[in-house]
Amino acid sequence: MNPVELIRKKRNGGTLSQDELHAFITEYVRGRIPDYQMSAFLMAVYFNGMTMEERATFTDVMLRSGDVVDLSMIPGVKVDKHSTGGVGDKVSLILAPMVAACGVPVPMISGRGLGHTGGTLDKLESIPGFRTNLTIDEYKRVIAETGLVLIGQTDDIAPADKRMYSLRDVTATVESIPLIAGSIMSKKLAEGIDALVLDVKTGNGAFMQKYDDSVALADALVSIGNAMGKETVGFITDMNQPLGFMIGNWLEVVESIECLQGKYVRDLMDVTYVLGGAMLWLGKKAVSIDEGIEQCKSAIASGKAMDKFCELTERQGGDVSYLTNPSRYPSAENGIGVLSEKSGYVAGYSTMEIGLLAIELGAGRLKVDDVIDPKAGIIITKKIGDEVKAGELLATIFTDKSGVVQLASDRLKALIQIADRRVEPPPLVVSYVDAHGVRPWRM
Numbered sequence: 001m002n003p004v005e006l007i008r009k010k011r012n013g014g015t016l017s018q019d020e021l022h023a024f025i026t027e028y029v030r031g032r033i034p035d036y037q038m039s040a041f042l043m044a045v046y047f048n049g050m051t052m053e054e055r056a057t058f059t060d061v062m063l064r065s066g067d068v069v070d071l072s073m074i075p076g077v078k079v080d081k082h083s084t085g086g087v088g089d090k091v092s093l094i095l096a097p098m099v100a101a102c103g104v105p106v107p108m109i110s111g112r113g114l115g116h117t118g119g120t121l122d123k124l125e126s127i128p129g130f131r132t133n134l135t136i137d138e139y140k141r142v143i144a145e146t147g148l149v150l151i152g153q154t155d156d157i158a159p160a161d162k163r164m165y166s167l168r169d170v171t172a173t174v175e176s177i178p179l180i181a182g183s184i185m186s187k188k189l190a191e192g193i194d195a196l197v198l199d200v201k202t203g204n205g206a207f208m209q210k211y212d213d214s215v216a217l218a219d220a221l222v223s224i225g226n227a228m229g230k231e232t233v234g235f236i237t238d239m240n241q242p243l244g245f246m247i248g249n250w251l252e253v254v255e256s257i258e259c260l261q262g263k264y265v266r267d268l269m270d271v272t273y274v275l276g277g278a279m280l281w282l283g284k285k286a287v288s289i290d291e292g293i294e295q296c297k298s299a300i301a302s303g304k305a306m307d308k309f310c311e312l313t314e315r316q317g318g319d320v321s322y323l324t325n326p327s328r329y330p331s332a333e334n335g336i337g338v339l340s341e342k343s344g345y346v347a348g349y350s351t352m353e354i355g356l357l358a359i360e361l362g363a364g365r366l367k368v369d370d371v372i373d374p375k376a377g378i379i380i381t382k383k384i385g386d387e388v389k390a391g392e393l394l395a396t397i398f399t400d401k402s403g404v405v406q407l408a409s410d411r412l413k414a415l416i417q418i419a420d421r422r423v424e425p426p427p428l429v430v431s432y433v434d435a436h437g438v439r440p441w442r443m
């Protein structure tokens with residue numbers, strides 16, 4: 001294999017064979033191909049894309065660069081969900097215990113906050129004692145005993161992706177659909193799942209802001225999953241406003257607990273139920289997504305989903321007393337209300353900027369080694385289309401950083417658009433994607 005020839009072929013729009021792709025990536029992981037050649041290859045892919053067959057091989061090679069967890073000793077169809085990320089997206093915290101309570105095992109390897117989005121691991125770690133750094137043996141034990149497990153990526157899961165992702169980050173090659181799809185799917189397929197439900201976000205708080213780009217990403221993810229023998233379906237869901245009302249790690253745990261205890265936060269629970277219904281259907285516990293949705297609603301109403309979340313928390317070292325009594329948790333030093341200057345209707349949110357503001361308040365990392373303040377964040381009080389009166393509370397900011405409060409409050413006010421006339425809220429679950437293509441979802 002001549003790396004230069006292979007890069008040239010891709011640069012000129014050619015298609016690489018399985019053997020060529022396999023050799024190039026394997027040699028890179030072994031340190032026999034330098035970063036500068038891999039960078040050139042990534043840029044060639046960025047411009048020329050990959051065929052479906054290349055995408056499947058690329059994912060497969062990255063997947064096999066590390067451990068692929070074997071969960072075949074656990075009975076049942078193991079199903080996970082992956083979201084491409086957004087602001088206030090706490091769905092996994094409610095969804096995973098809800099689906100597990102319905103009898104479908106949920107093995108979940110999650111990520112940390114990335115850019116303006118929050119990460120499930122950071123949210124879980126805001127629960128005192130909760131350990132997300134389990135070994136693979138512990139991971140297997142927890143799912144065998146509780147029917148669900150939530151951990152972070154270990155060094156042994158898809159190490160090729162880890163190295164290539166760092167390189168993409170510094171060579172302007174992150175925003176490539178085949179590269180993103182391979183990166184996400186190699187990690188998900190290493191978890192030991194049998195099937196996968198994807199939540200691909202679209203809108204001004206998503207990585208893919210344009211609907212057509214979200215469709216292309218969803219299609220790539222679904223095709224790879226199915227090509228690799230794991231039944232995969234996806235939904236394209238709205239991210240033009242924060243999901244639910246709370247943004248920030250502990251705040252999002254609190255909102256999740258409230259929903260697990262039966263509170264109906266409309267957009268958050270509607271998305272959670274659709275994804276849950278699909279997981280139960282793929283997990284062969286329901287004959288349709290609709291029947292799965294009904295089972296999920298029963299698991300919330302009966303308290304079984306909340307019990308499962310407490311069981312998981314205890315099993316992973318967390319202090320359950322904070323879940324049953326969240327008021328025990330310390331509060332941020334500053335809690336500042338943002339009031340509306342005029343009467344009207346909420347017309348829109350600058351969602352990505354709100355995510356970035358939450359990070360500056362302490363809810364995320366500006367540098368890799370920054371320490372997160374789990375108490376920091378924002379609570380909004382209105383959704384798009386809601387009426388607001390002059391002087392009424394629009395949002396509250398929580399932070400220990402006293403120097404940023406006034407500026408943050410002025411900025412947040414500017415990120416919430418108020419119009420004179422009522423604006424229709426954007427549709428929440430926009431499309432459904434499976435091996436047959438994309439079609440509108442009814443909601």
Ligand code: URA
Nearest residue numbers: 174179180181183184
């Ligand atoms: N998340 C990933 O895991 N990989 C990407 O390339 C982008 C988002």
